[in-house]
Amino acid sequence: xxxxGEVSEQSDLIARARRGDGRAFEALATTEERALxxxxxxIVGAGPDAEDVxxxxxxxxxxxxxxxxxxxFRAWLFRIVTNRALDRIRARRRRxxxxxxxxxxxxxxxxxxxxxxxxxxELASSREALxxxxxALRGVPEEQRAALLLRDVEGFAYDEIxxxxxxxxxxxxxxxxxxxxxxxxxxxxxxWRGSAG
Amino acid sequence: xxxxxxxxxxxxxxxxxxxxxxxRAAVDTHLAGCAECRTRLGQLGATARLIAALPDPxxxxxxxxxxxxxxxxLAPLRTLTTIASGxxxxxxxxxxxxxxxxxxASTGAALNAPAAAPAxxxxxxxxxxxxxxxxxxNPTSGPAGPAGAGASLPSVPPLSTTQRxxxxxAVKSGSSASPSPNTPLAETGTSAPQDAxxxxxxxxEPARGTPALGVPWTWLGIAIISGALAIxxxxxxxxxxx
Numbered sequence: 001x002x003x004x005g006e007v008s009e010q011s012d013l014i015a016r017a018r019r020g021d022g023r024a025f026e027a028l029a030t031t032e033e034r035a036l037x038x039x040x041x042x043i044v045g046a047g048p049d050a051e052d053v054x055x056x057x058x059x060x061x062x063x064x065x066x067x068x069x070x071x072x073f074r075a076w077l078f079r080i081v082t083n084r085a086l087d088r089i090r091a092r093r094r095r096x097x098x099x100x101x102x103x104x105x106x107x108x109x110x111x112x113x114x115x116x117x118x119x120x121x122e123l124a125s126s127r128e129a130l131x132x133x134x135x136a137l138r139g140v141p142e143e144q145r146a147a148l149l150l151r152d153v154e155g156f157a158y159d160e161i162x163x164x165x166x167x168x169x170x171x172x173x174x175x176x177x178x179x180x181x182x183x184x185x186x187x188x189x190x191x192w193r194g195s196a197g
Numbered sequence: 198x199x200x201x202x203x204x205x206x207x208x209x210x211x212x213x214x215x216x217x218x219x220x221r222a223a224v225d226t227h228l229a230g231c232a233e234c235r236t237r238l239g240q241l242g243a244t245a246r247l248i249a250a251l252p253d254p255x256x257x258x259x260x261x262x263x264x265x266x267x268x269x270x271l272a273p274l275r276t277l278t279t280i281a282s283g284x285x286x287x288x289x290x291x292x293x294x295x296x297x298x299x300x301x302a303s304t305g306a307a308l309n310a311p312a313a314a315p316a317x318x319x320x321x322x323x324x325x326x327x328x329x330x331x332x333x334x335n336p337t338s339g340p341a342g343p344a345g346a347g348a349s350l351p352s353v354p355p356l357s358t359t360q361r362x363x364x365x366x367a368v369k370s371g372s373s374a375s376p377s378p379n380t381p382l383a384e385t386g387t388s389a390p391q392d393a394x395x396x397x398x399x400x401x402e403p404a405r406g407t408p409a410l411g412v413p414w415t416w417l418g419i420a421i422i423s424g425a426l427a428i429x430x431x432x433x434x435x436x437x438x439x
Contacts, residue, residue, distance in 0.1 A: 051260055054256070110205070176210075180209050
């Protein structure tokens with residue numbers, strides 16, 4: 001949670017950055033630098049590509065700073081980084097984007113437990129469970145993955161994610177759900193039984 | 198058992214509090230009677246928590262571009278350090294040359310010393326000796342001048358009449374004021390070694406490594422430091438210009 005002082009300090013920095021104060025922009029961007037990188041890294045993979053994505057995004061954010069009029073500077077930065085990261089993946093694939101979303105969310109497949117495995121609490125505390133989650137995320141289509149990360153890691157609301165990714169709230173809801181079920185399915189297939197907790 | 202169809206597609210939005218209140222109430226009602234959906238909801242919640250708990254990858258470099266312009270003092274400071282570097286290089290060369298010339302001069306003078314007059318002998322120790330020898334002679338030769346002149350006058354027979362008359366005039370007109378022929382000799386004799394000693398002392402200074410401009414290595418050090426500073430400032434300036 002941000003205190004009132006931090007919020008007014010941030011809006012002061014935003015106002016200064018909009019007037020062309022580079023130092024104010026650097027201060028604003030630095031507070032989000034690590035979060036932006038982790039987001040980019042989970043979309044395009046950690047490394048120089050993700051670093052380039054964030055650096056390019058911040059540079060274009062600075063150039064467009066005078067036209068920033070939204071309420072959330074953080075959402076604005078994440079929008080630019082998300083779009084750059086998705087562009088990077090598409091360019092890397094060098095093939096046209098395929099529509100990956102089924103018509104109906106009820107058609108999403110839910111995997112069933114295959115064998116008795118450790119309980120959730122045991123798995124959640126282990127490094128192995130997190131490695132499985134990272135692995136599972138890599139298998140999720142990038143638009144869904146981006147939406148899920150914006151929700152679960154960065155804590156954005158559905159309407160904010162819709163604004164950032166340029167789609168309807170219904171699409172955001174569908175993407176998050178599919179991505180989350182996909183990760184859950186991988187965990188289940190690795191013997192995770194989960195629980196009602 | 199609940200009779201309504203499983204609201205599986207709504208579970209994530211329900212979990213995230215993104216459902217309209219009417220749909221939310223419907224899911225609540227279903228969950229109350231459906232253990233299977235409660236389990237799935239729990240699994241989704243646990244999955245979301247695992248995703249949130251993922252360790253953060255860290256960038257290997259700074260990703261925030263330098264968009265702030267350089268401070269106003271940076272460009273003048275860059276110019277100043279560049280000039281300071283150049284001046285220091287010049288002073289280094291100058292002092293190094295002076296030290297070497299001083300050494301050469303003293304070495305050359307020392308080699309010539311046996312052949313030269315004692316007054317011309319170089320080096321601080323050689324120069325100090327004649328000064329001490331001649332300095333005490335000065336007061337004695339001063340008062341002795343007029344007396345010596347008066348005494349020596351009769352003992353100069355081969356002088357011509359004109360010379361004699363002028364000499365007599367000199368004695369007549371100013372035995373008190375006009376110097377004797379010996380006095381200038383004595384004076385030049387004493388002052389010349391003094392000058393030589395002073396000159397030698399000055400010449401000896403660079404050879405001892407403490408010239409007026411300082412030690413060459415100090416200037417070289419300052420030149421390197423200010424040069425490096427100028428390069429750093431230049432890079433900072435060009436980075437800001439990008």
